[in-house]
Every structure is written in C-alpha cells, then in structure tokens.
Amino acid sequence: MTQHLAAPAAPATGTHTGWWRDAVIYQVYPRSFADGNGDGMGDLEGVRSRLPYLKDLGVDAVWLSPFYASPQADAGYDVADYRAIDPMFGNLLDADALIREAHALGLRVIVDLVPNHSSDQHEWFQRALREGPGSPLRERYHFRPGKGENGELPPNDWESIFGGPAWTRVEDGEWYLHLFAPEQPDFNWEHAAVRDEFRSILRFWLDMGVDGFRVDVAHGLVKAAGLPDIGAHDQLKLLGNDVMPFFDQDGVHEIYRSWRDVLAEYDGERVLVAEAWTPTVERTANYVRPDEMHQAFNFQYLGTYWDAAELRKVIDASLAAMRPVGAPTTWVLSNHDVTRHATRFANPPGLGTQLRTAGDRELGLRRARAATLLMLALPGSAYVYQGEELGLPDVTDLPDEVRQDPSFFRATGQDGFRDGCRVPIPWTVGGSSYGFGSGGSWLPQPADWAGLSVEAQTGDPGSTLELYRSALAVRREQPGLGAGDGVRWLDAPEGVLAFAREGFVCHANTTGRAVRVPVPGRMLLASDRVRTSVDGTAELPADTTVWWAV
Structure with missing residues (x-):
C-alpha cells in the first residue's frame, strides 16, 4: 500500500497558484461529524478535534455546511444572523480556533454561504x-x-x-x-441593501481567515422581471431541465463579478464555489468564467449511474464545457442532499438520487470504491462527503418519528429522505454513538456500524478508509494526476472506461463480469484485487477500477 503524505502547508499565504484546480475538498456536515460537548449534536469543537484525521486522510480543504445562528427549520440553511454561530455549534471563538488550527495543519477552510434566502427570524x-x-x-x-x-x-x-x-x-x-420552506423567505437581489449586506458578510468571514465560500442556491438569487407565471402542470419535473423564471437567470452573474472583486482585496487565493443546478454543463460554465466564481459543482456527473457509456458522455461534456472558460472541472459522488453513492449504486438505475431501499450493499460498496478511484483519476477538483471514505451506506430504515428533513413533512416536492445520508458517522468500535460523542447522536446509528468505524478500518489494507488514504496519496505523488482539462480515451472492452493522462492510465470496469485488459505499466492502486498474467494482460474483477503508472 502506498504511503500517504501530509497536506500542503501554509494555505493562507497562497504560496502556489490555483490550489483549487486540483484540490480534494472534504465536506463536513457539522451536526453529524463529531460532538465536542456531549449533547448529541455535532459542533465546531468536535470538528476541530478531528482535523488531524482529515490531514491524515490527505485532503486539501474542508468545506463546512452552515453553522450560523438559525432556528434550524432546514438544518441551518435558514440563517437568522450571518455573523454569529448558532449556540448548538459553539461561538465565534470556536470558529476562529478551528480556522487557525486547520491552517496550521495545512488545510484550507471553505464555509457555506446562503444568499438566496434568510430565516423568517432574520x-x-x-x-x-x-x-x-x-x-x-x-x-x-x-x-x-x-x-x-x-x-x-x-x-x-x-x-x-x-x-x-x-x-x-x-x-x-x-x-x-419562498422557493424553499415558508421559514426561508427569498431575498430581493434587485435591492441595493441586499447586495451591500452580502459584500459586508463576505468581508466579515474573509477577515476571520476563511479561504472561500460554497454558495448555496447560486443559481436562484435573481428572479425574472415581473415574476411571471410558469404554467407547467408539474414544475418540479422541469427543475434542472430548463431555465426557470426563478433559477439560472442571467442577472446572477453581475452579482458574482462584484463578489470576485471583494475576494481580490485579500491575499491567499480565496475562492468561490457555485452550487448551481442548471439544465446543461454549458450553462454551469457561465458561473466560472474568469471574472466570476472559481468552481461549480458538477451535478450532471453526480446524477450519472455506474455505466461506462453514460459516464464517458458526461465526462467529455464536463471537460468540454469548462475548457473554454479556463475553469477546473469538479467531480462529486455524494453530499448532504442525496443518497450516498454506496447505496445509489446498490440499486437499479433510474431511481434517482433519493432512495428508500438499501439494495445490494455488497454490490453498492464494490461499485462505490471503483467509482471513487475513477473520480479521483479525472482532471480537476474532487469533493468527498464525510463518511464516504468509510463506505457508509444511506440509512434507509429510520423511523418516521426521528426524521427532521423539512421536505419529509410536506405532501409533495422532494422525497424527504435526506436524513439517511446525514446520520452521524462512526469513529470507534464501541460506545453509545461509536465515538461520535458522549451523549448519543441526534439521529440513530445502525447497529452494524461498528465495523465501518474509523477505528475498525484504520490499518486494514482492504478497508475503504485505507483505499481513500492511498488514493489521495498517489494522486498527490503521481505527476499525471490532479489538475488538467482533458483525457485521452483508449480502446477497451465494452463496459470498460480506459483513458490516459501524462504518465498514467486508468481502467474502470463497470460491468458485472471480469474482463481482460492489456497491462500498460506498473500498477499503482486498485479498488479490488487485480491479477496480472505473463501474457501482459490483467483480469479486472466486476466493478473494479485500477490505476497504472506508464
């Protein structure tokens, strides 16, 4: 197993150009990461205590989901005060300590910003x-x-x-x-006071030392003039498939150009990341033109099933869309709003990103490991959602009485099963909450999660955690990995993705059977055991990805 390396030092000084172009960014959902005070809810003290784990994992930056003062009608995405920490997570001193310690460990810090709407308690x-x-x-x-x-x-x-x-x-x-819950009234971004306020909020957190912002609902700030009717019978089915009068309006780009000017006032390569659901990757590229944001989430990739033809299509489209604007492509498999990919890939295609069935867990984990190596081999930046490095599945059998997702309690709209990917992660083999904290956990953890804990997987060369550690180390060491804007596709059996980058080749077998491929060089890493033969070929098991140095 390849030894993993430490993250780069001194992130706040911006010692090299464009760190975000090949960064691996780890999403922390604070309420479910680690509980520092024993009240059953994760907090900033808990996050800070686990920063050495993230350094050891080998990521470059930490993205923190909202921790602002909030009534928590939508898990903190209803902000009452953008300059205060909600008491359930700590206070501003805790935030300052977390940022400082992360920087000391060589980790950058990105915080969530929620500009489309506030809390109704604002x-x-x-x-x-x-x-x-x-x-x-x-x-x-x-x-x-x-x-x-x-x-x-x-x-x-x-x-x-x-x-x-x-x-x-x-x-x-x-x-x-309110495009979301009634407790989340939308701001009017045509009003100068709203624009001035958010530039002030940006400066507040930049002065605190954060390295960037993930902008929630970045596509939603500007509404079409006159707020016209849509007329569609099922508007929700149109989302993400067409430009809506409340989403992806061209006026949002003027806002982000002004934000980019604010970031330019600060040293250290601060960044903006767009959560922008758009009909096409070409429209997503509009958010990352040279004078706007630095990155945009690639939701088209997240929504693609484990299928070679479909994956190749979205990879090509993503790289082609970002190339003209000079922005890095981003890759992501899971987050706090969708079913974890270990469960998504355990089920048949076409069921979407919100599932209510566990599926074939062994199959799902095998595919998830292979999908991770494929993602980390692609040029650009990658996002890892907390717990995916442990191979965690979604918890699909949570009792209704413990659910807290606001969309669960509404008759229509989102499926309302996001709680399943938000269950607190396990750290130790024992304890009432597997090391999450001394006071239990705000959502119940499955009884079989002891074997998936950090403690159980650390040092086990076959574990998913050690696969992630090795992959991130190889990605940092191997010259052909990381930043870039293209791949060279190679001939391969049907159902197998094969591409080359400088000094590097990746094979990903998405089929349910073993296949043989030519050995292009020295094996670096594989998601499952790969056998090579004296005839210069290798047998890839079903749902397996392998990296080669050439």
Whole structure:
C-alpha cells in the first residue's frame, strides 16, 4: 500500500497558484461529524478535534455546511444572523480556533454561504412583518398583493422546491416568496441593501481567515422581471431541465463579478464555489468564467449511474464545457442532499438520487470504491462527503418519528429522505454513538456500524478508509494526476472506461463480469484485487477500477 503524505502547508499565504484546480475538498456536515460537548449534536469543537484525521486522510480543504445562528427549520440553511454561530455549534471563538488550527495543519477552510434566502427570524424579515405593507424592509424580500377578488390567491403559480405553493400569506394580507420552506423567505437581489449586506458578510468571514465560500442556491438569487407565471402542470419535473423564471437567470452573474472583486482585496487565493443546478454543463460554465466564481459543482456527473457509456458522455461534456472558460472541472459522488453513492449504486438505475431501499450493499460498496478511484483519476477538483471514505451506506430504515428533513413533512416536492445520508458517522468500535460523542447522536446509528468505524478500518489494507488514504496519496505523488482539462480515451472492452493522462492510465470496469485488459505499466492502486498474467494482460474483477503508472 502506498504511503500517504501530509497536506500542503501554509494555505493562507497562497504560496502556489490555483490550489483549487486540483484540490480534494472534504465536506463536513457539522451536526453529524463529531460532538465536542456531549449533547448529541455535532459542533465546531468536535470538528476541530478531528482535523488531524482529515490531514491524515490527505485532503486539501474542508468545506463546512452552515453553522450560523438559525432556528434550524432546514438544518441551518435558514440563517437568522450571518455573523454569529448558532449556540448548538459553539461561538465565534470556536470558529476562529478551528480556522487557525486547520491552517496550521495545512488545510484550507471553505464555509457555506446562503444568499438566496434568510430565516423568517432574520431581523430584516421580522421588521418587515411588524411594519406592514409599504415598509422599506419589505422591499428587501418579495412581498406582493395576492390575486383574486380579495387577494386570496398567490401572486403567481410558482411552487416550492419542498412542495406546495412558493408563497405564504401574512396577517395583513400580503404574500411573500419562498422557493424553499415558508421559514426561508427569498431575498430581493434587485435591492441595493441586499447586495451591500452580502459584500459586508463576505468581508466579515474573509477577515476571520476563511479561504472561500460554497454558495448555496447560486443559481436562484435573481428572479425574472415581473415574476411571471410558469404554467407547467408539474414544475418540479422541469427543475434542472430548463431555465426557470426563478433559477439560472442571467442577472446572477453581475452579482458574482462584484463578489470576485471583494475576494481580490485579500491575499491567499480565496475562492468561490457555485452550487448551481442548471439544465446543461454549458450553462454551469457561465458561473466560472474568469471574472466570476472559481468552481461549480458538477451535478450532471453526480446524477450519472455506474455505466461506462453514460459516464464517458458526461465526462467529455464536463471537460468540454469548462475548457473554454479556463475553469477546473469538479467531480462529486455524494453530499448532504442525496443518497450516498454506496447505496445509489446498490440499486437499479433510474431511481434517482433519493432512495428508500438499501439494495445490494455488497454490490453498492464494490461499485462505490471503483467509482471513487475513477473520480479521483479525472482532471480537476474532487469533493468527498464525510463518511464516504468509510463506505457508509444511506440509512434507509429510520423511523418516521426521528426524521427532521423539512421536505419529509410536506405532501409533495422532494422525497424527504435526506436524513439517511446525514446520520452521524462512526469513529470507534464501541460506545453509545461509536465515538461520535458522549451523549448519543441526534439521529440513530445502525447497529452494524461498528465495523465501518474509523477505528475498525484504520490499518486494514482492504478497508475503504485505507483505499481513500492511498488514493489521495498517489494522486498527490503521481505527476499525471490532479489538475488538467482533458483525457485521452483508449480502446477497451465494452463496459470498460480506459483513458490516459501524462504518465498514467486508468481502467474502470463497470460491468458485472471480469474482463481482460492489456497491462500498460506498473500498477499503482486498485479498488479490488487485480491479477496480472505473463501474457501482459490483467483480469479486472466486476466493478473494479485500477490505476497504472506508464
């Protein structure tokens, strides 16, 4: 097994250009990562205590999901105060200590920013409610009179992503827009005060030392003039397939150009990352033009099943879309909003990214390991969601009474099963919460997770954790891996992806049977045992990826 190396030192000084172009970024979902005070909920103290683990894993940066002051109507994506830490996670001193310690370990820190909407408990929104129609504060959101004889109908036909109307009526008769939960009113980004406020928020956290921002719903800030009706019978099916009057409007790009100017005021190569759901990768590329953001999530890749032809198609399209704007392609397999890929690949294709069945867990893990090596071999930057390095599956049998995903409690919209990928991760073989904390865990962990814990897998050369450690070390050592904008496809049996990069070849067998391929050089790493023969060929087991140095 290849020895893994430490992360690069001194991230805050920006000692080399474009660190984000080949970075491996680890997503921490704070409430489910580590509990430092024993209350059953993960927190910043817990994250800080586990930073050495992330350094040892070999990632380059940590992305923290929201930890701001919030009523937690949507797990912190409803922010009441963008400059304060929610007490459940700690305080600003804890955030400062975490950032400083991460930098000392050679890890950069990216924080979530939620600019599309605030909490309904935000000071601005509360004042807007108190002051009533005509209040200047209402202009910072989307308040409108209703339709119908007495204003009893919503202002338009837009639907919430969580299901139901995207409008809620207040006591004085006006309606306000919320593309997500009613507790998440949308900001009006045509208003100068909103734009000024967020530039100030950026500077607050940049002054704290963060290295960048992952921008939530980056495609949603600007709405079409006049808020026109859509008219579709099933708007939710259109999402991600067409430009909507509330998503992916061209006006968002002016906002991000102004944000890029703010980042330019600071040393250390600070970055912006777009969570932008768009109809095509070509439209995603608009967010990462040279004067806008640095990265954008590649959701087309995340949604692709374990199939060679489909994977090659989306890889080619992704690289081709980013090449003209000079941005790195990003690759991701799991996050806090979708079923973990170990479970997604355990089920038949076509079931989407929210599943309610565990499927064939052995098959899912085998494919997940192979998919990880494929992802890490591609040119650009990769994202790892906490626990995927342990091979964790989704928890598909959580009792209804413990679920907290707001979309679970609505009649339509998202499937509401995101809690399954948010169960706190296991650190040790024993203990009430497998080392997550001394006070249990806010979502119940499966009884068989002891064997998937960090403690159980550390030092086991066949474990998924050690595979990740080895892969990240090889990726850093091997000159042909990391940054780049293209691959050279090689001839291969049907169902096998084969491509070359400088001094490197990757084979990924997506079929359910063993296949033979020519040995191009020295084997670096494989997701399963690969046998080579004296005739210069190698047998790849079903659902296996192998790396070669050539």
